[in-house]
Amino acid sequence: MAFWRGGSLFTTTSSGTVTGQETIERLCDRLQSATRIEDRRDAVRALKALSKKCKLEVGTQSMHLLAQVLQGDRTDLDIIQLALDALANVMTYEPGNEEEQASLPTDITAQFTEVFIKNKEHVHAVLDLLEEFDFNIRRSAIKFLTSLLTNCPKELQDIILESGPMGVSKLIDLLQDQREVIRNDTLLLLQILTRANANIQKIVAFENGFERLYEILVSEGGSEGVVTVEDCLTVLLNLLKNNSSNQSYFREGSYIQRLVQFFELSSIGDKRWSAQKVSNVHLFLQTIRTLVSPTNSNQNTVACQRVVSQCGLLHRLCVMLTLSTIPADVLAETINTIGDVVRGNSENQQFLGSVMNNTNEVQQPVLLNLLYTMIAGEKQSFQLRISILYCLQCYLYKNDTGKSLIVQTLLPQSENAANQYTLGHLLIIGYLSKDVVSSWCSGIALSHLIADSQQFKESILKVILAVDQQHAGAKTLMELSMDLLQNTTSSFNTRLAVLIFLCTWLSNCSLSVENFLSIQNSVAYLISQICSHSTNDEREQLIQSLCAFAFGLCLVFNNNRVQSYTTESLERIINKRIGIDLFQEKLESLSKSEYYAKALQRPQLKLTNANEMTLDFEFARLYKTLEGSITNMLTMKTDGIHHVNNTSEHLSLHQTNQTRDQQTTAIMTHYKDLIRQQDDELNNYKHTQKQLLNDNELYKKRINDVEQTLQEVKDQYSLLKIMSGKGTESNSELSELRTLCEQQKMELEQLRSTNNQTSIDQQQRNYHPTMTAENGVDQQSHSENDENNNNRENERMQVSERASFTAKINELQEKLNVFDERCSAQTDEISRLQHDNGILQEKIANEKRKVSILESLEGQVQSLMDEKCRLENEYVKLNNDYKQNVQEQNDLLVLCSTYEDQLTTCRNLIKNAGLTMPEFLLDLENDDLAKGD
Numbered sequence: 018m019a020f021w022r023g024g025s026l027f028t029t030t031s032s033g034t035v036t037g038q039e040t041i042e043r044l045c046d047r048l049q050s051a052t053r054i055e056d057r058r059d060a061v062r063a064l065k066a067l068s069k070k071c072k073l074e075v076g077t078q079s080m081h082l083l084a085q086v087l088q089g090d091r092t093d094l095d096i097i098q099l100a101l102d103a104l105a106n107v108m109t110y111e112p113g114n115e116e117e118q119a120s121l122p123t124d125i126t127a128q129f130t131e132v133f134i135k136n137k138e139h140v141h142a143v144l145d146l147l148e149e150f151d152f153n154i155r156r157s158a159i160k161f162l163t164s165l166l167t168n169c170p171k172e173l174q175d176i177i178l179e180s181g182p183m184g185v186s187k188l189i190d191l192l193q194d195q196r197e198v199i200r201n202d203t204l205l206l207l208q209i210l211t212r213a214n215a216n217i218q219k220i221v222a223f224e225n226g227f228e229r230l231y232e233i234l235v236s237e238g239g240s241e242g243v244v245t246v247e248d249c250l251t252v253l254l255n256l257l258k259n260n261s262s263n264q265s266y267f268r269e270g271s272y273i274q275r276l277v278q279f280f281e282l283s284s285i286g287d288k289r290w291s292a293q294k295v296s297n298v299h300l301f302l303q304t305i306r307t308l309v310s311p312t313n314s315n316q317n318t319v320a321c322q323r324v325v326s327q328c329g330l331l332h333r334l335c336v337m338l339t340l341s342t343i344p345a346d347v348l349a350e351t352i353n354t355i356g357d358v359v360r361g362n363s364e365n366q367q368f369l370g371s372v373m374n375n376t377n378e379v380q381q382p383v384l385l386n387l388l389y390t391m392i393a394g395e396k397q398s399f400q401l402r403i404s405i406l407y408c409l410q411c412y413l414y415k416n417d418t419g420k421s422l423i424v425q426t427l428l429p430q431s432e433n434a435a436n437q438y439t440l441g442h443l444l445i446i447g448y449l450s451k452d453v454v455s456s457w458c459s460g461i462a463l464s465h466l467i468a469d470s471q472q473f474k475e476s477i478l479k480v481i482l483a484v485d486q487q488h489a490g491a492k493t494l495m496e497l498s499m500d501l502l503q504n505t506t507s508s509f510n511t512r513l514a515v516l517i518f519l520c521t522w523l524s525n526c527s528l529s530v531e532n533f534l535s536i537q538n539s540v541a542y543l544i545s546q547i548c549s550h551s552t553n554d555e556r557e558q559l560i561q562s563l564c565a566f567a568f569g570l571c572l573v574f575n576n577n578r579v580q581s582y583t584t585e586s587l588e589r590i591i592n593k594r595i596g597i598d599l600f601q602e603k604l605e606s607l608s609k610s611e612y613y614a615k616a617l618q619r620p621q622l623k624l625t626n627a628n629e630m631t632l633d634f635e636f637a638r639l640y641k642t643l644e645g646s647i648t649n650m651l652t653m654k655t656d657g658i659h660h661v662n663n664t665s666e667h668l669s670l671h672q673t674n675q676t677r678d679q680q681t682t683a684i685m686t687h688y689k690d691l692i693r694q695q696d697d698e699l700n701n702y703k704h705t706q707k708q709l710l711n712d713n714e715l716y717k718k719r720i721n722d723v724e725q726t727l728q729e730v731k732d733q734y735s736l737l738k739i740m741s742g743k744g745t746e747s748n749s750e751l752s753e754l755r756t757l758c759e760q761q762k763m764e765l766e767q768l769r770s771t772n773n774q775t776s777i778d779q780q781q782r783n784y785h786p787t788m789t790a791e792n793g794v795d796q797q798s799h800s801e802n803d804e805n806n807n808n809r810e811n812e813r814m815q816v817s818e819r820a821s822f823t824a825k826i827n828e829l830q831e832k833l834n835v836f837d838e839r840c841s842a843q844t845d846e847i848s849r850l851q852h853d854n855g856i857l858q859e860k861i862a863n864e865k866r867k868v869s870i871l872e873s874l875e876g877q878v879q880s881l882m883d884e885k886c887r888l889e890n891e892y893v894k895l896n897n898d899y900k901q902n903v904q905e906q907n908d909l910l911v912l913c914s915t916y917e918d919q920l921t922t923c924r925n926l927i928k929n930a931g932l933t934m935p936e937f938l939l940d941l942e943n944d945d946l947a948k949g950d
Contacts, residue, residue, distance in 0.1 A: 222256055391406060
């Protein structure tokens with residue numbers, strides 16, 4: 018490492034630095050050799066004082082010694098704290114701070130961290146220190162771990178995982194520390210620890226991490242809270258993002274329903290929004306979006322969408338749309354969240370369509386208000402308008418009912434209905450607007466309106482719009498789209514949106530292609546854009562590529578009803594006017610574009626300014642689906658042209674020589690049939706190859722799904738092992754409690770027997786004085802004095818014994834009551850542990866069932882892999898047959914060429930000999946000349 022090679026540093030610097038080096042060497046010797054704890058503590062205190070100003074020297078010479086202090090001096094908390102602080106200073110570096118050593122490399126802390134964590138026991142020692150309740154020790158250990166994670170997050174995550182689930186469990190327990198400083202520092206630590214590590218995320222969730230985070234959110238006031246709420250939500254997002262297992266656990270634990278309390282109207286409707294509140298609400302909304310994101314597994318997304326709707330959270334979000342006190346950026350994120358919640362969910366889409374805004378004098382649908390803001394809100398923020406577009410896209414996604422209602426408003430209606438604003442009217446107004454954002458957003462929205470529906474594509478062909486107020490120049494929507502394209506004042510974004518709308522309209526709809534080809538100059542415009550010279554402007558290249566894609570769609574979905582632009586005519590245009598190579602180059606340039614790659618990443622719109630308004634996800638997916646069909650059709654047509662030319666050459670060879678006329682005819686017929694047969698076989702092979710490739714992709718997708726399911730089950734099985742370990746500990750504790758309870762029961766029985774024996778003795782003693790008194794009466798006549806003395810002595814003894822027995826009985830009765838209470842409490846504890854053990858046993862049984870399912874899935878994966886190998890072998894076989902057929906066709910072409918040379922030689926011989934040219938040769942020449950003209 019770099020700092021190890023700095024041995025000459027001390028010899029070239031000032032004498033002060035040399036003195037510092039010598040001081041550190043002496044302190045290290047003192048720390049290593051001193052036997053008194055006070056001397057060692059003083060040495061560590063001095064090293065801490067020098068750890069910033071002489072960071073390099075302290076790190077290189079004393080790091081190992083300080084790590085030994087953490088492991089060997091656990092009884093002295095003061096020296097532990099000093100060592101932790103000194104190590105934390107070494108692992109952090111602030112170049113602008115005057116207290117820091119100057120002229121150090123920026124990665125010095127990362128290098129020191131690598132040295133420290135190379136011995137994993139050092140990290141385990143720091144983790145053990147988290148169990149100390151002392152405030153200074155616990156906080157210093159947390160801050161030191163945070164520094165290590167900041168410098169080498171991946172390596173330290175692996176070490177903490179190797180320490181077992183208890184390492185993470187210790188950190189989660191710190192969230193319950195009543196000292197807020199400890200709790201808040203732990204949140205900062207968990208932010209780094211849970212980042213991009215699925216296993217740690219699952220362990221944190223299993224250790225009641227969600228519950229601990231919710232407790233903090235509630236105690237800190239939810240959205241009204243301080244920065245602690247923001248830290249807490251950041252950890253929550255780390256646990257949920259791209260982790261389907263935690264998302265399922267979060268949903269099944271009813272944590273989604275508990276989010277409703279953070280969107281109370283009393284808090285959200287407040288006019289005063291601090292910067293911290295804006296950040297908190299943003300994170301709450303992002304939490305919901307993470308649960309219902311379209312990039313999640315479809316099962317998780319649908320389940321979370323249903324819960325969000327059922328618990329009333331979707332209603333709370335829709336209420337926020339009607340409030341005027343919400344900041345614009347929060348409103349934009351709310352609209353994005355609603356879009357994700359309703360995307361592809363018919364019930365939620367229907368609910369959103371029915372929400373009305375009651376704040377105005379006239380009730381209006383919320384969607385209409387939002388769309389009006391997108392179209393006419395030039396003064397509104399760009400993020401707000403884009404979020405409305407995304408919400409509208411989600412509302413239209415797989416929503417044929419909502420699409421039908423909007424399309425009906427575009428069709429010719431009565432005069433009164435036409436004068437009312439509807440969603441369809443607003444889309445057309447925005448589409449024809451001069452505002453760049455309005456036109457682009459409306460064009461994209463119109464493309465989503467007709468996407469994946471031939472019925473709606475054919476319906477909007479009937480849309481007729483008036484160019485002026487007198488309705489003199491009415492045009493169709495497609496004609497107006499071409500006018501926008503050809504208008505030189507149209508912006509790049511407007512032309513791009515129009516082309517996206519037209520390409521979506523032309524795809525899979527021959528009637529739309531027919532109408533497009535019927536428009537004057539429509540094809541000419543596309544040709545001019547495709548044939549224009551290539552430029553370095555990526556935007557113009559994007560326009561040219563979209564024009565090539567539109568032209569290709571006209572070729573693929575042409576119904577040949579427009580005589581001037583049939584499929585053959587379009588093919589001739591590509592071959593002669595454009596050129597196949599140029600056309601394919603322009604067509605394929607879109608797939609190489611950065612705009613295309615960015616749009617294909619995710620359905621959500623992540624735009625920051627108007628310059629980023631280019632392609633969207635649905636159009637990128639459409640291009641990816643149909644671009645191959647256009648290329649394959651051009652390739653097949655080109656092969657067909659060559660095949661026709663070869664056939665004409667074969668016919669010309671039929672009459673090369675009159676003497677071999679019949680033989681040549683037979684040979685040509687044979688070869689024609691052979692070529693036709695091989696051509697059919699070749700087409701079949703191509704079709705089979707395409708089908709095999711599709712099947713291969715399908716099997717790959719199924720294998721990936723099964724592997725993902727397999728991984729989830731494995732993860733759950735790992736957690737089951739942890740749970741099973743805890744169950745074993747609970748069983749041992751239960752057995753110990755049972756043994757203790759039995760011992761106490763035996764002791765209780767002994768006390769009861771002792772109590773009974775004491776009662777019997779007391780009765781016997783009470784009986785004995787009575788008998789003595791009776792005997793004294795009988796003997797009164799013999800000795801009266803003796804009788805009096807005996808009676809007084811017996812009375813004294815009786816009183817004394819009664820008092821002692823009563824005290825002992827009371828003492829035994831108190832002990833008996835205490836033991837009864839302890840026995841009752843332990844009996845309750847045993848019952849609780851038995852109940853917990855039953856729950857654990859049930860979970861173990863469930864996980865065993867999951868393991869059996871896992872084994873069956875492994876069998877399915879193996880069968881799919883075998884099927885994949887079989888298909889690959891079959892594909893190789895078909896590919897070899899295809900190559901063999903191509904070779905045979907090449908041989909036939911060589912043979913045909915030989916016959917043509919012989920025919921030419923025959924003609925030359927006849928001409929040179931001055932003989933009359935046979936009629937069949939003259940006919941062949943006339944046919945060739947006619948074809949040439």
